[in-house]
Amino acid sequence: MLHSLFTHDCVPAFDNNTIVKFADDTTVIGLITNGDETNYRAEVQNLADWCSRNNLSLNTSKTKELIIDFRRSQNGEYAPISIYGDSVERVSSFKFLGTHISEDLPWSTNTVALVKKAQQRLFFLRTLKRTGLPQQLLTTFYRCTTESILTYGISVWYLSCMEAERRALQRVVHRAQQIIGTPLPALEGIYHTQCLRKAASIHKDSSHHCPEVKCVWDWPRLGLGCPLDKEPTECGRWEELHGNQRPTAAAWTGTPSQGQSQCEAGDGLKDPFTGSVVK
Structure with a gap:
C-alpha cells in the first residue's frame, strides 16, 4: 500500500504509452506507429528520471524488453533501449505477473x-x-x-x-x-464463466475505456449465442461483423447515459453451462 501511494504520480507522459505497476514491478508498454519510437524511448527515459528524483534505482540487469510485431514488412532490427548507459536485454519470452508471454504470442x-x-x-x-x-x-x-x-x-x-x-x-x-x-x-466451462463475469463487469462500468463496444463474442467456437438475458432489441443492437451468414463475432453497441450501462440495473449475462445470470 505504501509503495502504491509513493508511486501514484508515476504516470505515462504520452497517450500511446501505458505504465503498469504491480507492487515493486513496473512495466512500460508502448504502441509504435509508422516506425516512430520517439515517444516510447522518451517514456523509458522519463521513468528512469522519475526513479532518480525519488531515490529509487532501476535494476538494468533484471530489466527486459519484448517486442511484439505482426507487420508483414518489418524494418530491420530495432535499436536497443539504454538506461543509465546500460543496454536492456531483449528477449523473445518472459514471465509477466505469472504468465509467460512470447513475442509471437503463442502460449x-x-x-x-x-x-x-x-x-x-x-x-x-x-x-x-x-x-x-x-x-x-x-x-x-x-x-x-x-x-x-x-x-x-x-x-x-x-x-x-x-x-x-x-x-x-x-x-x-x-x-x-x-x-x-x-x-x-472442466477448464472450458471455467473459461466461459470467467469471460462472462468480466463482460458483466464491463457492462456495469460506464467509465470503461471502450464504452461503444461492450463485448465481442466468437459465437460458433464459444457456443454462447446471445449472452444477454434480454433480447438485443430491448437493451442494445447486435451488429454482425462478418456478413449475413451466422456471425463468427458480434458486438453489442450502445451509448451509456447518465453514468449507467445501456442495460437496465439487474441485467446480466447468461452462463451457457449453468443458465444462471452472471452479474
Missing part, C-alpha cells in the same frame, strides 16, 4: 509451465487421499492449489491455445478427478 511456454506446476500439486493431493481426508476437503484442496494454477489468466490465453495444449491441461483435471473420486469443473 506453448505458458501451458507447459502451468501443466508442470499443477502436476506437482497432484502429489500432495495423492498424499492427502492416502491419509483418508474426506472427499469434500480433497476437492477444496484441489481447487485452491491446482485449479487456481490451471485457470490463472485463463480468459486471456485459453482460446488461443492449440487443441493439444488444451488437452494437456484437461488431463491434469482428469487425474485429479480419479484421485478425489468426484467430477470436477
